[in-house]
Amino acid sequence: MKALSEQLQQSGAFKQLHNKYQALNERDRKALLLMIGFLTCVLFYVMVWKPLAQWANDSQSGYFREQETLAWLEVNAPIAKQVQASQSRGQQFSKDKISAVVTSAARRSGIKLSRVQPGSQGVTVWAEKVPYQKLLEWLVYLRNQYQLSVDKIRIDAQDEPGVVRVYVSVTA
Numbered sequence: 001m002k003a004l005s006e007q008l009q010q011s012g013a014f015k016q017l018h019n020k021y022q023a024l025n026e027r028d029r030k031a032l033l034l035m036i037g038f039l040t041c042v043l044f045y046v047m048v049w050k051p052l053a054q055w056a057n058d059s060q061s062g063y064f065r066e067q068e069t070l071a072w073l074e075v076n077a078p079i080a081k082q083v084q085a086s087q088s089r090g091q092q093f094s095k096d097k098i099s100a101v102v103t104s105a106a107r108r109s110g111i112k113l114s115r116v117q118p119g120s121q122g123v124t125v126w127a128e129k130v131p132y133q134k135l136l137e138w139l140v141y142l143r144n145q146y147q148l149s150v151d152k153i154r155i156d157a158q159d160e161p162g163v164v165r166v167y168v169s170v171t172a
Helices: 003-008 012-023 026-090 095-108 132-146
Strands: 113-118 122-132 149-157 163-171
Touching: 003 012, 095 113, 095 122, 095 132, 095 163, 122 132, 132 149, 132 163
Parallel strands: none
Antiparallel strands: 113 122, 122 163, 149 163
């Protein structure tokens, strides 16, 4: 630290500033020191205190928001468990029933299935020239109405824009 102080005192810029400071009268020196102290306080406030206070405020707000979310989850957890249990108990499908549901839902969505094959876990279907939007509506309908899920899917583009060929494996 002493070496740094000595190097600073020996630099030309420091000597020039020190000479100018010494040339000021006593009243101007006090005013300069007060101004330097004031600017130091302002810089400390702007660069250290204010950002820390903002960070603390943001952290506290985030903490309270997370506490509210936790309270909401604790209140609604039993309801969610009831809904989940009722859905899992709700519809247990046999392979034939899954096949019938998938076929009727496809017909309802305006999709012609070219092949339906019951499997060990569910049913596999193939469809040619299906509008992509209808495919999405059909899959969402199967999920929302019957809690059937897509196990595997392969979608191939066709020459016509927005039309696809699809292979879907649906399970309960």
